[in-house]
Amino acid sequence: MADLTTNFAGGIKCPNPFWLASAPPTNCGEQIMRAFDAGWGGAVWKTIGEPITNVSSRYSSVDWAGQRMMGLNNIELISDRPIEVNLLEIAEVKRLYPKHAVIASLMVESKREVWHEMVKRAEGAGSDGLELNFGCPHGMSERGMGSAVGQVPEYAQMITEWVKEVARTPVLVKLTPNISDIRVVARAAKRAKADGLSAINTINSITGIDLDTFEPRPNVGGKSSHGGYCGPAVKPIALNMVQQVNSDYVDGPPIPMSGIGGVSNWRDAAEFILMGCGTVQVCTAAMHYGYRIVEDMIDGLSNWMDEKGFVTIEDFRGKSLTKVTEWKHLNLNYKIVAQIDEALCIGCQLCHIACWDGAHQCIHVDRVTGSVDGHVEVHAKPREMGRERIAVTPIPKLDAPKVHVGTHATSLERIPRVDETECVGCNLCSLVCPVDHCITMVERPSGLAPETWAERTNALVDRAG
């Protein structure tokens, strides 16, 4: 049986690596206790600081192909509740849920004494760790906080140092992605002796515009403001940034990472852990479906770990980091080509048009018989195909029914053919094909020894030298 218990960043213990990120789902103690009852291992409190005033509306989203909230955008600020109320509730939650992790997310004025005071009060309330919100991309940054700090490595380092002067619990720095190289702030945190990192916060965004009023969303009395983007759409961006930071050895080896950004299920979580994260944090998915989603996250991850023979999170954490390299170290002589399983093909010809217009013009609809490979010139298009043909409604009595021959789902004339000699192995067709496992990419050994770009250019340099 998989053991999901987690000990993160030098002492934050929790029953599993699934935390709720600092956001509306962690607004108050009552919510967090319900979340713990549902199964969440930890919660990062909605960022605590001098109470703010929010606007309405606050959110907007991007729907995709009939699905809601592929991406979510918000212009909300930090907690609008008094600091003392939040701290009292932290104490209450910790008293009732001593085994769960409660992290206090903090954001206050950039003054040493103010930070010292805030840290002491949060720890006094019983929080298991602190998360410094250097990421909030809107509103707070205009007041010199949030990403205004996170975008300047010197500020980030300075404030982290202030916090570390008094903190007794682990200190996590939450990174903003709104910066050209996320590693520079991670390095600043390492120099300031932070105990861990959280990444990523939301990405600057404008999700869309109302085409009747010309007002972008979310609409606040006819005006909008850029917000922070999150949800499934940002996962690939987050995963990349996490990989960059977790593979970076400048200013010391990587430090513990809590992965955030589009985590919606156990698969996403497994991916972030494979990329080196010790815990993951979830916001949009919980806002979309509620705390109950954690049940499948725990169950699914446990089952997957059992299947793979992993007992603890540490058994697979970071396993994929070594499988990411720079482009120049990829083997230029590795060759794959697309192969269509004719028995599965449904004849939609999306692969054909994708390769034709969007790739390398080597999937042809010119099949006459059987599977054939070779140049297109060899094959004539079957006569009378497609819309030129006069079609009539088949009448049961008069017209022979279309008999289905063989095991194939579709008639041969609609099944495209890959010209392997021209295929560059880009994957596009296999990505657009709507049938699982219908197009597979198969290796065609080039017969050449592996060679990378680095090796090739070094060889040139050697020869020149």
Added chain:
Amino acid sequence: MDTGFVVDPDVAARFPDLHPPLGKRAAVVEANRCLNCFDAPCMSACPTHIDVPQFIKKIASGNVPGSAKTILEANVLGASCSRVCPVEVLCEGSCVMHGKSERPIEIGRLQRFAMETFYDAGGKLPLRRREERQQRMACLGAGPSSLACAAELRQLGFQVTVIDRRALPGGLNTYGVAEYKLRTADSLREVEMIRGLGVKFEVRDIDAAGLEELEREFDVVFLGVGLGAMHRLDVEGSTSAGVIDALEFIEGYKTGARLTVAPRVVVVGAGNTAIDAACAAKRLGAETVTILYRRQRANISAFDFEYEHALREGVKFLWTALPVGLRETEDGIALACLEVAPDEAGLLVPLEGSEFTIECDVVIPAIGQSPLVDLLSQARGVSMEWGRVVIDRATGQTTNPKYFAGGDCVNGGREVVDAIADGKRAALGIAAVLAGNEVANG
């Protein structure tokens, strides 16, 4: 658009839509399921080759007016087709989703959504071509084939007149389709849209002399006259007042002339029209409706889904039964029948001692329509074969270059969409032939 036609409210209540319409959200969800195939098989399967993925993706993007235009560009009667087409054997039957063991895309209902949104917003189609051409075209018959031909000819700039002997245009779409599939008012709405393009409609009964007149008046005559009267039940006593042919029966309730039916109904024949009539009888209040058919279930010409539908409506089927005589009795009709079976040569022969009688009130023969040979044989130089007008398949031209033809009078009776495809093809054929002549004479 007010077509001035009101169906009897009681009949309307008894014939609600067979399939509920798609709401806007449901339409978008369904549209998003479409894979957007390249050279889509649904488009090839549609006799009018509507660009199905294109109109569906326009629904998904919220461009419903554009979606409607895409449909109408290919098929000017897209609204009635969306309701009457046997999509199970056409577009939806060819959907690649079948290959994935998934439900096909609901193309028919999506098309109906686009069409109804279009008509609800006023239903105006702009003219494609602004320059007028002076040639005058007559489309004989105001059914789907002629309407499609007329609309396309008008779009090409010609002066077009549709001529029919009946008061309301639309042919079978107006008079002959089950009300729960296509309402008369919806058919007339489409006619109005075509009228809006500048097509003229004339009520005129055409005979041999009339045809000669047309030849003088018009440059080209398109024959879209459909079929003639229904075959009569060829048995003794079939002139009884209790015998009413299926099309007359359907037209009766659709136009308000018939509001009820007697309790016991027998329908003879098992084609799609027989099923429409049987289901209508059921909805008009008949207690028992029995379809008599001389062969087996496997031999019927109705589509499978029509047969299933009839079963759901409570229609009974009596196989291998042949009516041989009909007698009026005190409380109705006694229909004498024989049980028949095919012999070695496939001919149906009565089984000995199999006579039986069915007591009923109404007998509705639905055993096909006869061709309009009387009229068509008057069109000079127009060859016919087996009661059908002979045409060049690609252009619709008959053996008399002045005459073109399409629809049921050419194919012997197929679907509305086949008639529309014929009509449109003929319009393009007419334009191509005229252009060829101009080049030749020029």
